[in-house]
Structures are given as C-alpha cells and as structure tokens.
Amino acid sequence: MLSYHYVRPRLLPEALAALQREGAEARVLAGGTTLVRQLKQQRVPVSLLVDIKHIPDLHSIRIDSRSGSRIGTTLTLEELAAHAGVQKYYPLLAEACAAVPAWQVRNRATLGGEICVGSRRSAILAALLCYEAAVTLHGAAGEQVRPLSDFIRDVYSDKSLLHGVLLSHILLGPRLRRFGAVFRGLYQYPGQRHPVVGAAVAASYYEGNFQHARVIISGVNPHLQRYTDVEQILMEGTLDEDRLQRAAVELGQALHPVDTTQASAEYQRAMALHLFRQAVQGLRTQLGNSK
Amino acid sequence: MKYPISFHLNGKIVSLEVSTQETLLDALRQRLGLTGAKEACNEGNCGACTVLLNSAPVYACMVLAVEVDGSAVETVEGMEGEELHPLQKALIDQHGLQCGYCSPGILLTAQALLAHNSRPNKTQIREALAGNLCRCTGYTDIIKAVQVASRARR
Ligand code: FES
Numbered sequence: 347m348l349s350y351h352y353v354r355p356r357l358l359p360e361a362l363a364a365l366q367r368e369g370a371e372a373r374v375l376a377g378g379t380t381l382v383r384q385l386k387q388q389r390v391p392v393s394l395l396v397d398i399k400h401i402p403d404l405h406s407i408r409i410d411s412r413s414g415s416r417i418g419t420t421l422t423l424e425e426l427a428a429h430a431g432v433q434k435y436y437p438l439l440a441e442a443c444a445a446v447p448a449w450q451v452r453n454r455a456t457l458g459g460e461i462c463v464g465s466r467r468s469a470i471l472a473a474l475l476c477y478e479a480a481v482t483l484h485g486a487a488g489e490q491v492r493p494l495s496d497f498i499r500d501v502y503s504d505k506s507l508l509h510g511v512l513l514s515h516i517l518l519g520p521r522l523r524r525f526g527a528v529f530r531g532l533y534q535y536p537g538q539r540h541p542v543v544g545a546a547v548a549a550s551y552y553e554g555n556f557q558h559a560r561v562i563i564s565g566v567n568p569h570l571q572r573y574t575d576v577e578q579i580l581m582e583g584t585l586d587e588d589r590l591q592r593a594a595v596e597l598g599q600a601l602h603p604v605d606t607t608q609a610s611a612e613y614q615r616a617m618a619l620h621l622f623r624q625a626v627q628g629l630r631t632q633l634g635n636s637k
Numbered sequence: 638m639k640y641p642i643s644f645h646l647n648g649k650i651v652s653l654e655v656s657t658q659e660t661l662l663d664a665l666r667q668r669l670g671l672t673g674a675k676e677a678c679n680e681g682n683c684g685a686c687t688v689l690l691n692s693a694p695v696y697a698c699m700v701l702a703v704e705v706d707g708s709a710v711e712t713v714e715g716m717e718g719e720e721l722h723p724l725q726k727a728l729i730d731q732h733g734l735q736c737g738y739c740s741p742g743i744l745l746t747a748q749a750l751l752a753h754n755s756r757p758n759k760t761q762i763r764e765a766l767a768g769n770l771c772r773c774t775g776y777t778d779i780i781k782a783v784q785v786a787s788r789a790r791r
C-alpha cells in the first residue's frame with residue numbers, strides 16, 4: 347500500500363475542510379470494504395484518509411413514516427437490517443441489507459459506501475430507488491439535496507464528482523398508504539454479494555390500480571435507474587396480462603445489455619424480463635391483489 | 638506515516654505506533670505476535686482473519702490498524718483459559734476441524750452469534766457463518782459443534 351495521512355474528525359465541517367484542503371487525493375473512509383481493497387491494490391492515488399465514522403450526526407437515524415426519514419450515511423448494513431423502524435416502514439431496504447451474505451461485511455459496510463461505490467448490481471440501491479431516496483451532499487458549493495437517481499447517474503459519468511464531497515444523510519419520503527416494494531434477483535451461487543440481474547417493483551394500490559409505480563432493473567444497463575415509461579404503463583389502468591405484456595415489451599426496449607463473463611446479453615435481457623414479471627406478481631400478492 | 642494507537646486487546650490495553658498502510662491483521666500477527674487470526678485471501682472473502690471489533694465479527698485484513706484506536710478487539714487467543722472454551726471443545730469433539738486454518742475465525746463468529754442468540758437453530762448458524770469459508774469439513778460438523786456448545790452454555 348502507498349503512504350498516506352489519516353485524520354479522524356469529530357465534526358462534519360472538520361471533515362469537509364480536510365477533504366477540500368487535500369483535493370482529489372483525499373478519500374473518505376467509512377467501512378472500508380471497498381476502499382481498503384483499492385488501497386492494497388494501489389488502484390487509487392491517495393494522500394489522505396478522512397475517517398468519518400466518529401462524526402455522531404452521520405451515524406444518527408430518525409424514522410418518521412409521516413414526515414419522512416433521515417438516515418446517516420455511516421450506519422452499517424447490519425444496523426439497518428436490524429433497525430425496527432427500517433424493518434417496519436422500509437422493509438425492502440432492511441431485506442436488501444440483510445441479504446448481504448457475510449456478517450463481517452454487514453458489520454463494516456455502510457449505506458454511504460454502498461451509494462458511492464454505486465454498483466449497478468446493488469439490491470440496496472434498488473431498494474433506495476423504490477423509496478425515492480434523496481441524498482444530502484456537502485461540498486464547496488454548500489449543502490445540497492439531490493434525488494439519489496440523479497446522483498447515481500452523474501457519478502457514473504464522472505467519478506470526480508465525489509472529490510471534496512461528503513454524503514451526510516439519506517432522506518426517504520413519507521410512507522404512502524398501501525405501498526409495497528419487491529425485489530427479485532438472480533444469484534449465480536449462494537453467498538454472492540450482488541445478484542447478476544435483479545428487478546425491483548414498488549407501487550401503492552388503490553381501487554384496482556397501481557399508483558406511484560417504480561421499476562428498477564439492476565445489473566443490465568450501465569447504472570441503476572428507474573424506467574419511467576414502464577411505470578406509466580403499469581399505472582394506466584387495471585393491471586391485466588395485456589398491460590403487463592406491454593410493460594415488459596417497453597422494458598425490453600429500454601435494456602441494453604452487453605455480454606459479460608457472468609451472462610450473455612441475451613440471457614440478461616430474458617432474466618430481467620422474467621424477474622420483472624416475478625416482482626410484479628410478488629407485489630400484487632404483497633398488496634393483496636393477487637387476482 | 639506513523640500514528641500512536643491504544644486499544645483493548647483481549648481485555649488488556651495495548652499501545653503501539655502503526656503505519657497507515659498496516660491492517661489490523663498485520664498489527665496482530667506481526668507486531669503483537671498473535672497469530673491466531675490467519676491470513677488467507679487478504680481481501681475480505683474468506684473469514685480466516687475474523688476477529689471481534691467492539692464485539693462484532695469483522696475481517697481484520699480489511700480494517701486499518703489506525704482505525705481501531707479506542708476500540709476493543711478480541712482474538713481467538715482471548716478464549717484461552719484453564720480449560721478449553723465450550724466452543725473449542727465442541728469443535729474438537731464434533732470433528733468440526735481438519736487443517737484448522739478456518740477455525741479461529743469460525744470460533745469468534747460463533748462466539749458473537751451465541752452472545753446475540755443463545756439458542757440458534759441450524760439456519761441461523763449457517764447464516765452467521767456465511768462469511769467464514771472452510772475448505773475441509775463441509776460445514777455440517779461445524780454447525781453441529783455450535784449447537785452442542787450452545788447447549789453446554791445454558
Ligand atoms: S484473510 Fe481476511 S477475509 Fe480472507
């Protein structure tokens with residue numbers, strides 16, 4: 347590993363000042379499950395590590411189903427999986443955190459780390475998109491709240507957007523009535539960290555129709571995103587086989603898989619559509635609309 | 638870059654200077670002579686290096702030594718007493734080890750599990766040990782050993 351300095355700020359402004367002073371070679375250290383590996387492989391130029399685990403505000407959590415919730419970015423996946431409020435109001439998030447197989451990883455990996463790594467296969471990010479999460483960012487331009495979907499898209503095209511920036515909290519909106527969210531994933535082997543392909547579908551259900559639909563496919567396109575045209579089709583009227591087929595066709599056209607060592611492009615597309623249908627079915631069952 | 642750190646190690650305070658490149662596993666094995674935690678994959682995949690950090694199992698190869706300043710670390714050496722720890726005894730009695738390379742990590746993860754849940758069923762034991770790989774035993778006897786130890790503790 348290369349040589350670098352280490353600081354352990356107790357306050358957010360101290361952390362920010364350190365990041366901005368050092369510039370592009372400063373790295374935020376939270377759980378380290380990705381960063382320590384990169385340091386060992388000398389894959390990232392680093393001159394300073396800013397350990398943010400000792401800033402109390404970043405490790406705070408307030409769950410409020412009426413006014414919305416605020417989760418500090420250094421909460422670990424294990425803490426989120428075990429949190430009664432997360433389990434009750436954001437069950438898909440709790441499930442996705444619990445599904446990371448190694449207890450040792452869940453004890454260290456943080457929600458903020460998951461977002462900054464931004465894996466297109468992350469079931470945790472898919473769950474956050476189902477709940478229309480936003481992130482609070484602190485940087486040279488001050489404090490900013492941005493939709494998570496925009497943040498993921500922008501960081502995908504320009505990783506340098508993370509330099510000098512600190513994610514402090516994840517914001518989740520108020521709980522909608524009769525809202526549910528389901529994720530279905532394809533794993534190659536037990537204990538795999540991320541599914542090869544996954545589909546998340548979320549919606550609320552009123553008088554036979556889906557509302558507030560959210561559709562996310564993981565592992566196929568270059569970054570995680572919502573498929574708003576597909577969501578529109580799901581919300582146009584009663585969800586019969588005809589409508590579901592139209593939604594699947596629309597989704598198929600929006601997917602642009604490429605062959606990987608794990609799965610051919612054709613297989614990824616077929617699995618994504620299959621998992622999408624499974625997730626819709628799972629959601630209907632969850633919302634008591636299995637007809 | 639060197640930084641002074643102090644932490645509780647198996648109940649005793651230790652102080653040393655560590656470089657920022659040093660992992661907790663390096664510090665334990667090379668600086669403190671505690672070779673119970675093993676180095677295998679060295680990239681957070683196998684669990685051979687598992688220790689307890691503030692009572693939670695972590696991969697010591699993925700924690701920087703400088704991060705543990707002010708924390709409590711437990712290694713398999715901390716299980717040592719007049720007699721074998723019930724988990725150690727059960728692992729031997731149930732044939733839950735062959736080469737033994739994975740055993741220190743498994744013992745610590747199992748210890749953390751039993752601290753949370755004194756009566757885990759087989760599924761809960763499997764889930765807790767999902768981050769500890771064993772090339773030799775096929776896991777069945779390890780799981781049996783954890784169940785036997787949980788009964789012995791009651
Ligand atoms: S040596 Fe640390 S996980 Fe394998």
Ligand code: FES
Nearest residue numbers: 735737771772773
């Ligand atoms: S006993 Fe040999 S690896 Fe587990």
